[in-house]
Amino acid sequence: MAPRAAPLLVFSLLVLWTSPAPALGGANDAEDCCMSVTKRPIPGNIVKAFRYLLLKDGCRVPAVVFTTLRGYQLCAPPDQPWVERIIRRLKRFSAKASLTLPSPASILQAPFQDSSP
Numbered sequence: 001m002a003p004r005a006a007p008l009l010v011f012s013l014l015v016l017w018t019s020p021a022p023a024l025g026g027a028n029d030a031e032d033c034c035m036s037v038t039k040r041p042i043p044g045n046i047v048k049a050f051r052y053l054l055l056k057d058g059c060r061v062p063a064v065v066f067t068t069l070r071g072y073q074l075c076a077p078p079d080q081p082w083v084e085r086i087i088r089r090l091k092r093f094s095a096k097a098s099l100t101l102p103s104p105a106s107i108l109q110a111p112f113q114d115s116s117p
Contacts, residue, residue, distance in 0.1 A: 032053065032059075033053055033057075033058070033059035033060065033061065034053055034059065034061050034063040034065065034075030035061065035075075036061060036075065037061060037063050037075045037076055037077045038074060038075065038076055039077070039080075041080075041082040042066055042074055042076060042082075042086070044085065044086040046068045046069055046070075047066045047067070047068055047069075047086055047090065048067055048068065048069050048090075049066070049067040049090065050064055050065065050066050050067070050086070050087055050090055051064070051065050051067075052064055052065075052078065053065055053075075054078075061075075062077075062078055063075040063076060063077065063078065064076045064078045064083050064087065066086065
């Protein structure tokens, strides 16, 4: 009887181990949260985006997640001056980009002009 139970037990554990974890009080799963943050400053010129992961989102460690140009995600403490500087720079850059680029709505609303003779 025991030899038959062993494969069933292994299969059950495998199914439980690979099933997704339930959300912890917010939109983020535990997989989205940072387990720790780096105290070492990240060079601002390699960062292209950021997002906050806070306690109210169900995370145990509050963090700013920076996405680098190569797609890596680095967790940083939100209360550090170097983190705030990078966020300000990214916001300034995004504000300038939105001023220089036409919005998708304005492109769709612009009348079509045929330049052919």
